[in-house]
Amino acid sequence: MKKISLLGATGSIGKQTLDIIKAHPEQFKLSALAFGSNMESGIKAIEDFSPKFVSVKDKETYDELKSLFGHKSITFSYGIDGLIEAATYDEADILVNAVIGSVGLLPTMKAIESKKTIALANKETLVTAGHLVTEHAKKHGVSLLPVDSEHSAIFQCLQGENEKSLTKIILTASGGSFRDKTRSELIDVTVEDALKHPNWSMGAKITIDSATMMNKGLEVIEAFWLFNMPYEKIEVLLHKESIIHSMVEFHDRSVIAQLGSPDMRVPIQYALTYPERYPFPHSKQLNLWEIGTLHFEKMDLERYRCLKFAYESGKIGGTMPTVLNAANEEAVAAFLHGKIKFLQIEDLIEQALTQHDVINQPTLETIQEIDHSTRAFVQSLI
Numbered sequence: 001m002k003k004i005s006l007l008g009a010t011g012s013i014g015k016q017t018l019d020i021i022k023a024h025p026e027q028f029k030l031s032a033l034a035f036g037s038n039m040e041s042g043i044k045a046i047e048d049f050s051p052k053f054v055s056v057k058d059k060e061t062y063d064e065l066k067s068l069f070g071h072k073s074i075t076f077s078y079g080i081d082g083l084i085e086a087a088t089y090d091e092a093d094i095l096v097n098a099v100i101g102s103v104g105l106l107p108t109m110k111a112i113e114s115k116k117t118i119a120l121a122n123k124e125t126l127v128t129a130g131h132l133v134t135e136h137a138k139k140h141g142v143s144l145l146p147v148d149s150e151h152s153a154i155f156q157c158l159q160g161e162n163e164k165s166l167t168k169i170i171l172t173a174s175g176g177s178f179r180d181k182t183r184s185e186l187i188d189v190t191v192e193d194a195l196k197h198p199n200w201s202m203g204a205k206i207t208i209d210s211a212t213m214m215n216k217g218l219e220v221i222e223a224f225w226l227f228n229m230p231y232e233k234i235e236v237l238l239h240k241e242s243i244i245h246s247m248v249e250f251h252d253r254s255v256i257a258q259l260g261s262p263d264m265r266v267p268i269q270y271a272l273t274y275p276e277r278y279p280f281p282h283s284k285q286l287n288l289w290e291i292g293t294l295h296f297e298k299m300d301l302e303r304y305r306c307l308k309f310a311y312e313s314g315k316i317g318g319t320m321p322t323v324l325n326a327a328n329e330e331a332v333a334a335f336l337h338g339k340i341k342f343l344q345i346e347d348l349i350e351q352a353l354t355q356h357d358v359i360n361q362p363t364l365e366t367i368q369e370i371d372h373s374t375r376a377f378v379q380s381l382i
């Protein structure tokens with residue numbers, strides 16, 4: 001039986017991870033969980049899975065939970081220390097990191113030190129400090145297993161292959177909520193419209209990232225670190241159906257793709273069962289005849305400026321991706337709170353990148369400082 005610690009248990013990936021754990025009670029046990037402040041979903045997860053350790057974002061939520069569950073043998077904690085305690089919970093074998101944002105970095109680093117296998121949904125961690133996370137995983141002999149659908153697809157396509165014969169990674173992109181709009185039509189789009197992703201039901205931040213194409217930008221950097229592939233060999237292809245989750249090209253020009261109905265529970269389960277493949281209890285068979293036609297388009301980097309920023313930041317390296325990520329997190333939060341317009345997200349990111357003097361090979365402390373100062377800079381502009 002694999003024992004799991006789950007960060008972000010009340011979120012989109014978190015809840016789908018709980019579905020998988022519930023579907024395989026003989027194989028998985030939830031030992032520890034962490035969430036922010038969504039009490040309704042948090043209480044349900046505690047009642048359904050009886051974890052031994054629970055951490056929440058703040059003291060207020062912690063006090064409330066303790067008063068509800070204090071009589072049970074659950075240890076409670078809160079804040080970043082609690083998140084780290086959950087990530088490193090002694091009994092757990094595997095950490096599913098499904099929190100949103102760079103707050104996931106420190107718990108991941110500590111979980112690696114504690115020799116936990118890492119099932120990583122939290123892509124911001126690899127974007128902000130990919131060199132530290134991958135080096136740390138190597139040093140401690142820990143596996144970093146992708147949960148993100150594209151990276152899981154690539155990982156699946158690479159099974160049994162020699163990575164030296166890999167010539168290109170092709171990440172597919174749905175185009176997000178506004179893929180059929182021109183740039184001038186984006187001027188007055190609303191938060192409500194931006195949150196309507198055509199194919200996936202996801203948390204708010206990643207849904208906005210999909211609409212700006214920053215999600216694909218973050219995924220390009222994520223692929224760079226996970227598969228050790230130069231940026232020139234990571235291509236993004238518009239594919240509006242989200243049926244092909246990504247592809248790899250080999251030096252004999254064979255291209256292998258992973259296909260499936262869009263359902264994050266498949267890559268989550270694969271990360272949890274790897275190297276085995278379990279039956280998927282909620283299977284929706286992919287019938288290509290029902291879909292009929294799949295579409296592909298070359299990516300336009302002027303239409304999707306965030307993707308261009310991500311390629312540029314990734315290639316510069318050092319602290320540039322940290323700035324990209326922190327500026328994006330702040331700008332998206334501001335958009336979601338109605339403080340800025342949609343197109344201002346990319347303007348703010350561009351200004352943050354332009355003012356930054358890159359630092360190479362940053363330490364964890366430097367990453368944290370730059371993350372902090374970039375957020376303050378973007379806030380000052382807002």
Ligand SMILES: NC(=O)C1=CN([C@@H]2O[C@H](COP(=O)(O)OP(=O)(O)OC[C@H]3O[C@@H](n4cnc5c(N)ncnc54)[C@H](OP(=O)(O)O)[C@@H]3O)[C@@H](O)[C@H]2O)C=CC1
Pocket residue numbers: 007008009010011012013014034035036037038039042056057083097098099100101103121122123124147148149200201202203204205206264
């Ligand atoms: N959703 C998807 O389909 C996909 C998501 N991903 C990636 O997975 C990650 C999670 O995304 P998603 O599930 O959509 O996000 P959600 O916003 O749905 O969920 C985020 C989770 O993180 C928790 N959280 C946020 N801040 C803190 C904190 N400081 N301390 C503790 N918990 C915190 C939230 O708690 P609460 O709500 O209780 O406050 C919630 O449980 C992201 O990095 C995203 O890019 C990747 C591929 C697909």
Ligand SMILES: CC(=O)[C@@H](O)[C@H](O)COP(=O)(O)O
Pocket residue numbers: 148149150172173174175176200206209210211215216264
């Ligand atoms: C499900 C998943 O992995 C998301 O990251 C998804 O890729 C979002 O879709 P697009 O970014 O392609 O719109």
Ligand SMILES: [Mn+2]
Pocket residue numbers: 148149150219
């Ligand atoms: Mn993805």
